[in-house]
Amino acid sequence: MDRRIGKTREAIFEAFISLMAEKNFEQITVNEIAARANVSRGTIYLHYVDKYDLLDQCIETQMEQLCESCLAGGEDAHIASGGALLRTAEYLERHAWVFTTLLNNKGVPAFRTRLHAILLQGLSEQIDMSGLNRGMNKEMLIQFLASAVVGVMEWWITHSMPYPANEMIEDILALMERNQMAPRPLDTVQ
Template sequence: MDRRIQKSRESIIEAFIQLLSEKNFEQITINQIAERANVSRGTVYLHFMDKFDLLDQCIKSHLVKLIESSLFCGVTGIFPSKEALLHSFRYLKEHALFYGAVLADQSVPEFRTRLQAALLRGLDKQIDMSGINQGRNKEIMLQFLASALAGMIEWWITSAEPYSTEELVDELWILMERNQMTPVPHV
């Protein structure tokens, strides 16, 4: 992609995220996005069909990057190690403006739904159903744990990260170990 086109696209996305952190999604207009990005309305429409498409593409991009951040060590699964979980929370902190905006905005409920769906897919591969989990209903366990993790992410981001990433991950990892959510060691 041409550098000027890429720069315009990035400016539009950055302007949109800034506006999203300042006001509700429903209040944001294409004119405001264009003005903040210092581009024309037409340029915004060259990149995105409308503000809903822009939101959708931002959500997709950030969720993909969040999931990729947990897979950087080459192991599959949503949180294959404590280090991967720490890396994911560092990514969340680095992009807290976006995550805080979409989690706090009541007019963007699909973000939490999509976050939880991504967690469900990853956790499904991680939960050990032997030992204390043997005979338990995996679907109920998955729903509970994905909701808990999504809630922790939402609380941590919208509360302006009241604990360091390291402290939060230490506590989360202990909880995940207690619930046999950590990866099963291969023997």
């Protein structure tokens, strides 16, 4: 991508997120985004269909960057594994402003939904259905686990990350292991 295009898109994204930190998504106008980004309204429409497309692309970009960062661990190539969960929390911690804004804005459930979907996929690929999980409905178990992890991460982010990322993930994995639902043993967390 041309550097100028990248810089313009970054300015639009930053303006959009800063406006979302101030007001509800539904109240934000393309004119406000353009003014804050110091670009014309037409420039925004060159890159995005409307503010909903901008939101979708912002979330998708953030999720792609999150996944790239979290799955960079080689052998721990599932987002639901201990190491990948820790890298996820650390990435969220480093980019707290963006994710806090996305989660706190009442008009944006799409981010939470996307994170939930990624965890569902990771868990479905590696959940152990033997032992206590034998005979359980796998889909229901995966929904339960993904909802619990996303719920705790959402709480952690919206409450200004009161604990370090590694402590939160250790606690999540301990709870999962205590209930024999952990996708990977705790000793795989790095």
